[in-house]
Amino acid sequence: MSFKNHDRQKFIIDTANAFTNRKISKRDFLRNMGMAGIGMSAFATGLLGGTRPFKGNMAHAASHGGTPEDVANFLREAGKPFAGTTIRYTSEATPPTVVLNQLKSEFTELTGINVEIEIVPLEQVLAKATQDVQGELGTYDIYYLDQAWTATFSRDTIDPRELYESKPDLAMPGFDFDDFSETLVEGISLYDNKWIGLPFDIPIFTLMYRKDILEKHGIAVPKTYDEFTSAVELITAAEKENGIFGTGLQAKSGHYSLECDWSQAVWGHGGSIFGADKKFSGNDSAGVEGLEWYMRMLKNAPANSVASTWDGQWQMGASGQVAMIQSWAEFFPGWNADDSEVKGLWEMTKPLEGPATLRSRDMAGFGEIPNWGHQGGSSIALSRYSKNQDAAWLFLQWACSKDIMTRCTLAGGFAPMRNSSYVDPRIVERKTRVGSGTTRHLDTVKWTIDNAIASEPDVAIWAGVANNEIPTELGKLVTGQDYNGNAQACMDKIAELVDQKVEEADLL
Amino acid sequence: MAEAQINHQDGRGGRKLLALPQWLTSEHPLPWLFPATAMLIIFGIYPVLYSLWLSFFKRNPATRVEKFDPSWNWSKLIADDRVWDAVVVTLTYTSVALIIQLVLGMLIALLLDSDRRGFGVLRALMTLPLVVPPAVTGMMFLLMYDGSFGVISHVLYDLGILSPNAPLLANGSTALLSVIIVDVWQWTPFMVLIMLAGLRALPKDPFEAAAIDGATDVQAFFRLTLPMMSKIIALAVLIRGIDLFRIYDYVKVMTDSGPGTATETLTAYTGTVYFKSADFPYASTVAIFTLLTVLVVANVFIKIFRVRF
Numbered sequence: 001m002s003f004k005n006h007d008r009q010k011f012i013i014d015t016a017n018a019f020t021n022r023k024i025s026k027r028d029f030l031r032n033m034g035m036a037g038i039g040m041s042a043f044a045t046g047l048l049g050g051t052r053p054f055k056g057n058m059a060h061a062a063s064h065g066g067t068p069e070d071v072a073n074f075l076r077e078a079g080k081p082f083a084g085t086t087i088r089y090t091s092e093a094t095p096p097t098v099v100l101n102q103l104k105s106e107f108t109e110l111t112g113i114n115v116e117i118e119i120v121p122l123e124q125v126l127a128k129a130t131q132d133v134q135g136e137l138g139t140y141d142i143y144y145l146d147q148a149w150t151a152t153f154s155r156d157t158i159d160p161r162e163l164y165e166s167k168p169d170l171a172m173p174g175f176d177f178d179d180f181s182e183t184l185v186e187g188i189s190l191y192d193n194k195w196i197g198l199p200f201d202i203p204i205f206t207l208m209y210r211k212d213i214l215e216k217h218g219i220a221v222p223k224t225y226d227e228f229t230s231a232v233e234l235i236t237a238a239e240k241e242n243g244i245f246g247t248g249l250q251a252k253s254g255h256y257s258l259e260c261d262w263s264q265a266v267w268g269h270g271g272s273i274f275g276a277d278k279k280f281s282g283n284d285s286a287g288v289e290g291l292e293w294y295m296r297m298l299k300n301a302p303a304n305s306v307a308s309t310w311d312g313q314w315q316m317g318a319s320g321q322v323a324m325i326q327s328w329a330e331f332f333p334g335w336n337a338d339d340s341e342v343k344g345l346w347e348m349t350k351p352l353e354g355p356a357t358l359r360s361r362d363m364a365g366f367g368e369i370p371n372w373g374h375q376g377g378s379s380i381a382l383s384r385y386s387k388n389q390d391a392a393w394l395f396l397q398w399a400c401s402k403d404i405m406t407r408c409t410l411a412g413g414f415a416p417m418r419n420s421s422y423v424d425p426r427i428v429e430r431k432t433r434v435g436s437g438t439t440r441h442l443d444t445v446k447w448t449i450d451n452a453i454a455s456e457p458d459v460a461i462w463a464g465v466a467n468n469e470i471p472t473e474l475g476k477l478v479t480g481q482d483y484n485g486n487a488q489a490c491m492d493k494i495a496e497l498v499d500q501k502v503e504e505a506d507l508l
Numbered sequence: 509m510a511e512a513q514i515n516h517q518d519g520r521g522g523r524k525l526l527a528l529p530q531w532l533t534s535e536h537p538l539p540w541l542f543p544a545t546a547m548l549i550i551f552g553i554y555p556v557l558y559s560l561w562l563s564f565f566k567r568n569p570a571t572r573v574e575k576f577d578p579s580w581n582w583s584k585l586i587a588d589d590r591v592w593d594a595v596v597v598t599l600t601y602t603s604v605a606l607i608i609q610l611v612l613g614m615l616i617a618l619l620l621d622s623d624r625r626g627f628g629v630l631r632a633l634m635t636l637p638l639v640v641p642p643a644v645t646g647m648m649f650l651l652m653y654d655g656s657f658g659v660i661s662h663v664l665y666d667l668g669i670l671s672p673n674a675p676l677l678a679n680g681s682t683a684l685l686s687v688i689i690v691d692v693w694q695w696t697p698f699m700v701l702i703m704l705a706g707l708r709a710l711p712k713d714p715f716e717a718a719a720i721d722g723a724t725d726v727q728a729f730f731r732l733t734l735p736m737m738s739k740i741i742a743l744a745v746l747i748r749g750i751d752l753f754r755i756y757d758y759v760k761v762m763t764d765s766g767p768g769t770a771t772e773t774l775t776a777y778t779g780t781v782y783f784k785s786a787d788f789p790y791a792s793t794v795a796i797f798t799l800l801t802v803l804v805v806a807n808v809f810i811k812i813f814r815v816r817f
Contacts (some may be wrong), residue, residue, distance in 0.1 A: 123783065126783070130783070254768075302656075303672060306767065307678035460570035464785035475767050475768045476767070477768075479767035481768035481769070505569050505571075
């Protein structure tokens with residue numbers, strides 16, 4: 001028996017549900033799991049966390065294939081001196097990277113430049129990039145840089161605008177830097193007035209809900225945290241017996257996903273991570289209120305939330321376990337795919353706003369932008385230590401060109417980086433579609449990017465504390481290992497740890 | 509080039525067969541010790557000394573400048589709660605896993621210590637878990653522990669031992685034990701092998717004499733087998749104990765030190781400091797501290813139990 005990825009996941013979930021409900025025997029359960037390849041499969045790797053749940057449709061990318069002629073001619077000429085060169089790029093399995101990995105042969109055919117894309121979990125990307133820059137090794141020509149690492153790696157990359165100016169022979173015609181969404185550039189790629197790379201990926205928090213469940217209980221689509229809380233608690237109370245919870249979370253202890261959930265909760269309750277004095281401010285009243293709200297939501301989420309990262313949270317939505325999720329907008333296309341069990345049931349709306357008032361940017365520290373929609377975007381950047389800089393620069397331009405970025409969106413359904421993509425006829429055409437390849441959520445995503453984008457602090461220690469101290473202490477709280485449910489005590493401890501790091505780095 | 513001649517001794521005065529460089533026929537120990545010594549220096553001593561040297565630097569994560577400050581990381585280590593929590597977790601993990609593996613290993617070895625037909629196959633089958641890479645073992649159990657569809661979790665739900673509201677690996681009170689069980693599954697066969705080798709090497713005479721004197725099997729075990737096996741047991745405990753002390757694979761794959769720091773061992777914490785915080789000097793300090801702890805514990809053990817190699 002052969003399974004496509006989604007079919008297999010659905011099969012596993014159905015089997016598990018059947019076993020839980022005693023509809024099949026243990027023997028059948030084990031046999032079905034064996035048929036699904038449980039044990040040493042890629043699915044098992046996915047359960048390790050850190051794998052982004054991508055439900056792409058490569059056929060769409062291929063069907064719109066073909067680099068525009070002017071760009072193709074440029075690449076043929078500019079790439080000649082570098083034919084046979086191999087460039088290396090390491091990345092998380094982000095939707096655009098996965099699509100790019102499929103499309104890269106087009107670039108190789110035009111230029112003769114080979115591209116090796118190493119796809120590993122996010123924390124390994126960080127470890128590899130850190131090692132590379134520490135030794136100035138140039139093992140990787142291109143880095144995938146999460147927005148939380150912008151400040152950490154800013155000195156290790158080359159500003160693409162400078163390169164475009166200084167190497168006219170290698171400048172792609174019509175590349176158009178101004179076409180990148182300004183708020184995205186600021187939130188993802190800009191540090192100290194330097195573009196550390198090109199915006200490449202923009203997962204952003206929006207509110208997604210099951211319209212059938214909301215309609216069943218006569219609940220209006222929540223707009224504020226208070227409305228959301230009431231709706232979540234009502235649904236959990238009514239549907240828990242049926243295995244459906246009000247919401248689902250990505251609260252895995254020690255993982256960056258928990259930090260993302262937490263920072264969204266803090267901003268949503270009028271707080272910020274740092275104050276203007278560059279001291280940690282998550283332990284002020286607004287921050288603690290945000291965390292207490294999050295703990296309340298945990299009681300209305302599947303128990304596995306505390307063991308889940310974003311892939312687990314996506315699974316909750318795909319398997320019909322939850323009614324509402326405020327999380328990464330890129331979950332949406334997968335839930336709406338033709339072969340999805342919940343196709344057409346999920347809708348998307350703007351992230352929750354208020355009743356708290358947002359903290360202003362000048363009251364936050366280290367370039368943090370408090371807002372309603374947490375963004376987890378990334379850039380792809382040219383390594384200062386690369387030994388194949390020119391070849392890598394050509395690839396970078398091709399990967400972030402208008403056509404390729406639009407085709408990546410068509411294949412994956414995630415949000416484009418370029419303004420032109422949103423009005424591209426191929427994207428607009430699908431705004432009414434329900435099913436695979438839908439772009440009906442992109443207007444909401446665009447609105448969130450333009451009006452409600454929130455960004456974590458730009459500070460060199462952030463990659464460390466966002467992946468270690470903060471999610472580890474939060475993990476102790478949410479799993480009951482420490483703090484006895486006291487959010488204030490947990491936040492005070494985090495404040496102590498983070499302030500110490502800031503001081504040690506002479507950042508005050 | 510100086511060459512040495514090797515003569516074939518055929519009893520008829522000798523005939524030159526090979527001409528080898530003189531150093532290859534040297535009776536001086538240096539050429540023979542050199543390869544192993546070089547390997548030891550490059551892959552053992554140098555990394556340890558470099559780590560020690562690195563531990564004397566204070567790293568600024570913002571500027572990446574490393575400043576010589578010999579006491580910085582060591583003071584930080586003493587004041588770091590996570591290090592001491594990790595020491596407790598490591599010692600708990602090591603001692604619990606070791607006791608279970610030792611007792612189970614001895615019991616299974618006693619059962620398999622037979623020349624009857626089929627026991628050879630059983631002994632071979634026992635070693636199967638050892639050939640599975642630890643990371644793969646961790647992934648297998650991760651699935652079996654899964655709160656939604658894991659076989660082990662569901663059996664425990666059915667038995668009323670576990671609540672679906674507290675997934676095994678996301679619960680501070682069950683996570684460590686769950687990881688230890690995986691270690692026991694994989695490494696008990698190693699203990700069995702060592703114990704079996706020891707049991708099968710025991711002389712038969714004392715047991716025959718004891719049987720003639722009317723000793724029961726239990727008496728023979730406690731009065732003869734255990735005392736005669738003591739050196740083997742001590743060696744097995746030492747080897748396995750050191751191995752357990754540096755546990756990393758299962759923790760990384762299954763819990764990533766969580767929930768919170770409930771399964772954070774010293775090596776796991778070293779990895780976190782190194783890979784997540786990129787504080788290389790402090791990670792080296794924790795690693796050196798781990799090494800020193802192992803050395804102290806192992807040497808105390810060797811002294812007490814008079815282990816001889």
